[in-house]
Amino acid sequence: MPVSQAQPRWQRRADARPQELLDAALAEFVERGYAATRLEEVARRAGVAKATLYLYYENKLELFKAVVRHSLVAAFDELAKEQRDAATSARAQLTKLLAAFVHRVAESPLSGLPKLVIAEASNFPDVARFYHDEMIRRGREVFTGVLERGIASGEFRAVDVDHAWRIVIAPLLLSIIWKHSFAAFEAAPLDFERHLDAHLDLLFNGLATDRRKRIRR
Amino acid sequence: MPVSQAQPRWQRRADARPQELLDAALAEFVERGYAATRLEEVARRAGVAKATLYLYYENKLELFKAVVRHSLVAAFDELAKEQRDAATSARAQLTKLLAAFVHRVAESPLSGLPKLVIAEASNFPDVARFYHDEMIRRGREVFTGVLERGIASGEFRAVDVDHAWRIVIAPLLLSIIWKHSFAAFEAAPLDFERHLDAHLDLLFNGLATDRRKRIRR
DNA sequence: CGTATAAATGACTCAATAGTCATTTACTTC
DNA sequence: GAAGTAAATGACTATTGAGTCATTTATACG
Numbered sequence: 001m002p003v004s005q006a007q008p009r010w011q012r013r014a015d016a017r018p019q020e021l022l023d024a025a026l027a028e029f030v031e032r033g034y035a036a037t038r039l040e041e042v043a044r045r046a047g048v049a050k051a052t053l054y055l056y057y058e059n060k061l062e063l064f065k066a067v068v069r070h071s072l073v074a075a076f077d078e079l080a081k082e083q084r085d086a087a088t089s090a091r092a093q094l095t096k097l098l099a100a101f102v103h104r105v106a107e108s109p110l111s112g113l114p115k116l117v118i119a120e121a122s123n124f125p126d127v128a129r130f131y132h133d134e135m136i137r138r139g140r141e142v143f144t145g146v147l148e149r150g151i152a153s154g155e156f157r158a159v160d161v162d163h164a165w166r167i168v169i170a171p172l173l174l175s176i177i178w179k180h181s182f183a184a185f186e187a188a189p190l191d192f193e194r195h196l197d198a199h200l201d202l203l204f205n206g207l208a209t210d211r212r213k214r215i216r217r
Numbered sequence: 218m219p220v221s222q223a224q225p226r227w228q229r230r231a232d233a234r235p236q237e238l239l240d241a242a243l244a245e246f247v248e249r250g251y252a253a254t255r256l257e258e259v260a261r262r263a264g265v266a267k268a269t270l271y272l273y274y275e276n277k278l279e280l281f282k283a284v285v286r287h288s289l290v291a292a293f294d295e296l297a298k299e300q301r302d303a304a305t306s307a308r309a310q311l312t313k314l315l316a317a318f319v320h321r322v323a324e325s326p327l328s329g330l331p332k333l334v335i336a337e338a339s340n341f342p343d344v345a346r347f348y349h350d351e352m353i354r355r356g357r358e359v360f361t362g363v364l365e366r367g368i369a370s371g372e373f374r375a376v377d378v379d380h381a382w383r384i385v386i387a388p389l390l391l392s393i394i395w396k397h398s399f400a401a402f403e404a405a406p407l408d409f410e411r412h413l414d415a416h417l418d419l420l421f422n423g424l425a426t427d428r429r430k431r432i433r434r
Numbered sequence: 435c436g437t438a439t440a441a442a443t444g445a446c447t448c449a450a451t452a453g454t455c456a457t458t459t460a461c462t463t464c
Numbered sequence: 465g466a467a468g469t470a471a472a473t474g475a476c477t478a479t480t481g482a483g484t485c486a487t488t489t490a491t492a493c494g
Contacts, residue, residue, distance in 0.1 A: 012441050012490055031339045035252030038481070049443050051484080060482070091425070119336035121398035122248045132402045156424050163415035164424075170387040177394075181338035185349045198380035206423025207373050207381075208308070229460055229471050256452070266473050268454080277452070 010048075018056050020046045023109070025067045030112030030180060034064055034120050061124075068127055071113045072135055078104035090150030094168070095200060097142065101172055102192045111176040118177070140165055171199045227265075235273050237263045240326070242284045247329030247397060251281055251337050278341075285344055288330045289352055295321035307367030311385070312417060314359065318389055319409045328393040335394070357382055388416045 024045035028037045039060060043050045057063040082100035105111055121128035143165040150156035175190055183189055241262035245254045256277060260267045274280040299317035322328055338345035360382040367373035392407055400406055 008490060009488095010442060010490075014441065017441090033250050033252060033336060033340065035250060036340055039483090040481075050482090051444075052442055054483070055441070115335065118332065118394060118398045119250060123250065123253055125401065128399060129402050132399050136399065150424075154426060157422070157426055159419060159424065160411070160415050163412050164419060166392070166412070167388045167416050167419055170391040171384045174387040174391050175383070177335060181335045182345060182349050182353065184342065185346050194377070195380050195383070198377050199384050202376060202381060202384055202420065202423070204423050204425040205374070206419070206421050207367075207376065208421045209371060209374055225460060226458095227460080227472060231471065234471090255450090267452090268474075269472055271453070272471070 017046070017048065017052070021048075021053060021056055021063070022067055022070050025063055026071060026109060026112060026116075029064065029067060030109075030116050033116075034060075034123065039063075064120075064124070065127060068113070068117060068131065071110055072131065075105055075110045075113065075135070076138075078108070078110065090146055090153060090155045091204065093146050094143075094150070097146065098168075098172060098196060098200065101169075102196050106172065106176045106179075106192050112180055114173060115177050115180045139169065143168055168203065171195065234263070234265065234269070238265075238270055238273055238280070239284055239287050242280055243288060243326060243329060243333075246281065246284060247326075247333050250333075251277075251340065256280075281337075281341070282344060285330070285334060285348065288327055289348065292322055292327045292330065292352070293355075295325070295327065307363055307370060307372045308421065310363050311360075311367070314363065315385075315389060315413060315417065318386075319413050323389065323393045323396075323409050329397055331390060332394050332397045356386065360385055385420065388412065 021042065025037075025042045028042050028045065037060075039053055040050045042063075043053045046053075053063070057066060079100055081104065082096060088096075117128060117131045144161045147156065147159070147161045147164055147168075151158050151161070172192075172195075175192065175195055179190065238259065242254075242259045245259050245262065256270055257267045259280075260270045263270075270280070274283060296317055298321065299313060305313075334345060334348045361378045364373065364376070364378045364381055364385075368375050368378070389409075389412075392409065392412055396407065
């Protein structure tokens with residue numbers, strides 16, 4: 001028998017709920033994996049009761065699929081903000097692409113998506129295929145495109161682009177997977193900015209000493 | 218009422234069971250993740266009843282820890298078979314280390330371990346810390362060691378080894394994670410041998426065209 | 435201010451599976 | 465070949481969490 005209730009026990013927010021539930025679910029799925037994620041906990045994190053979740057998503061699997069679909073779209077939207085200008089050099093384009101990946105994806109909640117999809121790939125082949133066909137295929141196209149242009153213009157050596165595109169993204173992709181797995185155990189968090197610089201330096205210039213310099217010494 | 222039973226219904230194999238259970242469990246954990254793995258299924262895969270599993274491992278978590286511990290040791294044993302001779306060049310050493318990783322780990326069931334630990338890291342921080350402190354720390358030491366020796370001898374440029382060691386292993390590590398996630402959706406399986414060659418070529422020589430050659434043209 | 439209804443909930447059911455245990459059986463040893 | 469026992473099992477219990485539903489409540493609108 002509360003004499004004067006200041007606040008209503010809950011609010012009706014039918015338009016904001018779906019997004020809030022997706023955000024909460026992404027965080028939980030990334031942290032615990034699909035099977036270990038409790039819908040009770042997702043709801044709590046979104047500030048609603050478990051039954052409310054079922055007003056917006058049919059069941060756990062549909063919620064999971066919605067999270068992946070939505071995050072994928074959000075990731076593309078973020079990357080699209082970096083307009084691609086074909087006028088500059090291939091080197092500048094490649095640098096810009098990787099920097100965009102770091103700033104728009106690696107340092108956002110979206111960074112959890114690859115780890116999530118990788119971990120659940122064999123339990124949910126259709127989700128993995130969707131990610132593969134939408135995200136990976138497009139990523140490959142963009143990167144092999146830049147590499148081929150650079151080779152055609154004589155800016156890059158004639159490397160095998162089918163392998164090179166994976167090698168180009170691997171350090172950044174792995175570093176975001178790392179961030180969601182071992183970050184807690186490392187003395188200092190990985191500095192993405194410096195990591196990117198180091199990668200670009202190695203990528204363009206290689207590890208071996210330039211012979212001219214060695215001869216000069 | 219079988220008139221003449223040829224075979225006994227089961228055999229006593231107390232010394233072989235633990236290993237067989239670990240093998241079955243690694244495969245299941247890698248494929249489905251910790252939570253989604255059914256002990257009934259692990260037992261079936263190892264050719265025993267579920268209750269038998271409990272004769273050898275206290276519970277699911279202890280089985281999981283045993284799998285990780287045992288696989289880690291096995292991975293080291295495999296890599297140790299490649300004796301490291303400090304006499305050769307840093308470049309040859311680095312090549313040998315990466316080749317050993319491909320031949321001894323990437324192309325064996327052990328390749329599932331990194332994905333498993335990464336996926337379950339936040340559910341089992343103590344397992345992740347164990348992997349981090351044992352496997353990653355040693356890996357970092359070995360690779361930064363070779364890089365530093367190469368720099369000291371003038372064979373390599375003076376790159377930032379704290380970042381470079383990650384970049385050196387990233388393509389191979391990512392490719393084994395890939396193998397356990399998206400392999401089914403790719404036209405052809407990734408050729409580790411050629412991938413390694415492409416990586417080494419890029420790593421040592423870089424992407425940018427050598428200026429001398431460009432000037433000559 | 436009263437009413438209609440969409441939004442939200444708490445308390446429930448039911449299925450799945452981790453873990454237990456009394457019983458059976460393969461194998462050793464004398 | 466009989467007895468003893470370690471190895472293995474099938475059938476069981478207990479718990480957890482996905483999904484349901486009757487009821488409550490916020491809020492829009494006349």
